[in-house]
Amino acid sequence: MVSLSGIGTRTTDRCAELAAELDRRHVPLSLLVAPRELGGAQDWVRTRTGDGDALVLHGLGHRRLPAHEAGLLLTGARRAMEVLGLDADCFAPKRSIASPGTLAALRRHRFSLCADAVAVRDLRTGTAQAGRVHALGERVESLRCFALVYSAARTARRGGLVRIAVDAADLDRVGPRQAVLDAVDVALQHGAQPTTYVRLPSPRRAAAA
Numbered sequence: 724m725v726s727l728s729g730i731g732t733r734t735t736d737r738c739a740e741l742a743a744e745l746d747r748r749h750v751p752l753s754l755l756v757a758p759r760e761l762g763g764a765q766d767w768v769r770t771r772t773g774d775g776d777a778l779v780l781h782g783l784g785h786r787r788l789p790a791h792e793a794g795l796l797l798t799g800a801r802r803a804m805e806v807l808g809l810d811a812d813c814f815a816p817k818r819s820i821a822s823p824g825t826l827a828a829l830r831r832h833r834f835s836l837c838a839d840a841v842a843v844r845d846l847r848t849g850t851a852q853a854g855r856v857h858a859l860g861e862r863v864e865s866l867r868c869f870a871l872v873y874s875a876a877r878t879a880r881r882g883g884l885v886r887i888a889v890d891a892a893d894l895d896r897v898g899p900r901q902a903v904l905d906a907v908d909v910a911l912q913h914g915a916q917p918t919t920y921v922r923l924p925s926p927r928r929a930a931a932a
Contacts, residue, residue, distance in 0.1 A: 791837035854884030
């Protein structure tokens, strides 16, 4: 699974270029959308989701929120999405593990899935599929690129869940952009099957979420 965050008016062109490269590989995107950051990019997002990409609400930051506060933020985010003509029942917290309060609020608001930094959690069945996010991170660029490709290859070779997270801000540079595509290619070479968070089947055997 390849997820794309940082989508907005200023990044639409580079997002579209990545999407086109992935289309050639028959790999759909999971679009992590923060409605307040989207700006005028909602038309592009609507077009992509109509063509098979998945829409995921992205937000709540790093805090370990109690259920009540998380619920208020989710209500506001959903209303902001409605104004943009978008709707999502999948959620991804920003670079963090979802707190118990956040998970409780997501269930109360009838979200079906939460994809945090270490697992994809099915909120309907209470199961979770382990799988850490592979991202470029904060290392020196050459090390970041090598680590992304290596970790994707290792996970795919072991038959694990390959989750490649892309920040649109990283797509300005040739090295990181190519590393993302190389990570996708090596995962496919090791037999990974392209999917999105929306289409990911619930695992038969999984730990409790």
